Amino acid sequence: MTSSTAERTAMTFRTLPAATLCAAAAALLSALGACAPAPRVQCDFSPLVMGQEVLPPGPLMMPTTPGTMKEIPLNTVSMIDPGVAGRVMVQSVMAGRNAAGNLAVTARLVNCTDYPQQVQGRTQFFDEAQRSAEPPSAWQRLHLPPRSFTSYNEVSVSGPAVGSFIIELRSGN
Amino acid sequence: MVKLGYGRWRLAGLLAALLAAGCTQTANTCGMPTVELDPSARGPVGGVGIEGQDIVAMTDRMMRDMLQSPVLASAVRPPQVIVDSEYFYNESAQRLNKNAIVDRLRVGLTNAAHGRMTFVARHNADMVEQERKLKRAGKVDVATTGLTRAAAGADYRLSGRISSVDAVNIRSGVAQRYNQVVFEMVDLERGTIVWSGMYEFSRAAADDVVYR
Numbered sequence: 001m002t003s004s005t006a007e008r009t010a011m012t013f014r015t016l017p018a019a020t021l022c023a024a025a026a027a028l029l030s031a032l033g034a035c036a037p038a039p040r041v042q043c044d045f046s047p048l049v050m051g052q053e054v055l056p057p058g059p060l061m062m063p064t065t066p067g068t069m070k071e072i073p074l075n076t077v078s079m080i081d082p083g084v085a086g087r088v089m090v091q092s093v094m095a096g097r098n099a100a101g102n103l104a105v106t107a108r109l110v111n112c113t114d115y116p117q118q119v120q121g122r123t124q125f126f127d128e129a130q131r132s133a134e135p136p137s138a139w140q141r142l143h144l145p146p147r148s149f150t151s152y153n154e155v156s157v158s159g160p161a162v163g164s165f166i167i168e169l170r171s172g173n
Numbered sequence: 174m175v176k177l178g179y180g181r182w183r184l185a186g187l188l189a190a191l192l193a194a195g196c197t198q199t200a201n202t203c204g205m206p207t208v209e210l211d212p213s214a215r216g217p218v219g220g221v222g223i224e225g226q227d228i229v230a231m232t233d234r235m236m237r238d239m240l241q242s243p244v245l246a247s248a249v250r251p252p253q254v255i256v257d258s259e260y261f262y263n264e265s266a267q268r269l270n271k272n273a274i275v276d277r278l279r280v281g282l283t284n285a286a287h288g289r290m291t292f293v294a295r296h297n298a299d300m301v302e303q304e305r306k307l308k309r310a311g312k313v314d315v316a317t318t319g320l321t322r323a324a325a326g327a328d329y330r331l332s333g334r335i336s337s338v339d340a341v342n343i344r345s346g347v348a349q350r351y352n353q354v355v356f357e358m359v360d361l362e363r364g365t366i367v368w369s370g371m372y373e374f375s376r377a378a379a380d381d382v383v384y385r
Binding site: 098099100102109132137138139140141154155156157159 | 213226229232234236237238240241243246247285287
């Protein structure tokens with residue numbers, strides 16, 4: 001750019017009204033924002049809402065009187081606080097026996113929001129007859145930074161007597 | 174001085190009587206009725222220190238963790254352990270009954286261990302010694318489980334420390350505290366640590382409470 005061209009450009013900017021310059025700057029910033037990469041963690045809750053009535057495969061806890069309540073799937077996570085359901089998603093649930101013969105469970109949780117979240121989790125362990133094998137574990141507080149993963153871990157203490165479990169999650173905010 | 178007429182005296186007397194009646198009929202109107210609380214959840218009074226729900230959470234966590242330890246819970250011969258507050262130190266800024274923590278831990282362990290560990294009641298050593306003397310003096314019979322040469326010794330003993338780091342914003346009055354509770358099981362022969370666990374949390378509040 002020659003010096004005369006630069007002077008002409010500077011003159012043009014000087015003669016433009018301030019409001020026009022501000023609008024142009026805002027548009028430029030907006031365009032730059034649109035180019036920024038989207039967060040890696042993106043959640044879509046719609047399949048969960050649409051598939052609410054479909055029970056996952058696996059054992060179910062049945063009511064004593066049929067029809068009085070919905071079957072509760074075992075070996076899954078139960079969101080007992082509706083406030084958590086739209087903000088935190090369960091990415092996976094795993095369980096296995098450790099060296100001591102106890103059942104170690106893990107649920108990987110994702111904070112789907114742009115804000116820090118706190119949730120509390122506990123686990124109820126059942127025997128083969130779906131009786132409580134031991135008292136439920138104490139509530140464990142988990143801190144999830146925005147768009148991050150964390151794992152909830154718990155382990156039973158009743159050895160091979162434990163056959164199934166339910167992880168319960170509630171808001172910790 | 175303002176003189177009150179007869180009618181005004183009567184009105185004042187009536188108001189005083191109503192006030193007195195009101196006070197006697199409704200006691201503690203501004204108080205809060207007793208409510209039952211879940212010990213594992215925060216109650217209506219909460220601050221930045223260690224509270225009931227923390228004791229429930231930390232002892233459950235330590236109990237479960239200890240029972241996964243091969244040294245403590247999977248030994249061929251169940252180890253004899255002492256879980257008391259003798260070597261569990263409170264160095265935090267908070268007044269706290271340490272026994273509330275170690276007692277709950279010991280009870281949880283005793284119930285869940287199912288013979289995988291043997292618990293030595295060293296906190297009741299005086300009581301045991303007194304009964305042993307009475308039996309050997311012939312003042313009481315030997316009961317049903319027989320006599321032993323000595324009271325039980327221990328392989329491992331609980332030690333630990335409660336620490337805190339405090340910060341207060343003098344302008345806003347907001348107090349923040351980091352609380353750390355460390356648990357360790359110490360080999361009483363070799364002096365090594367065979368298991369350790371930690372519970373930590375941080376809280377901030379503008380209206381702190383008094384812990385007693």
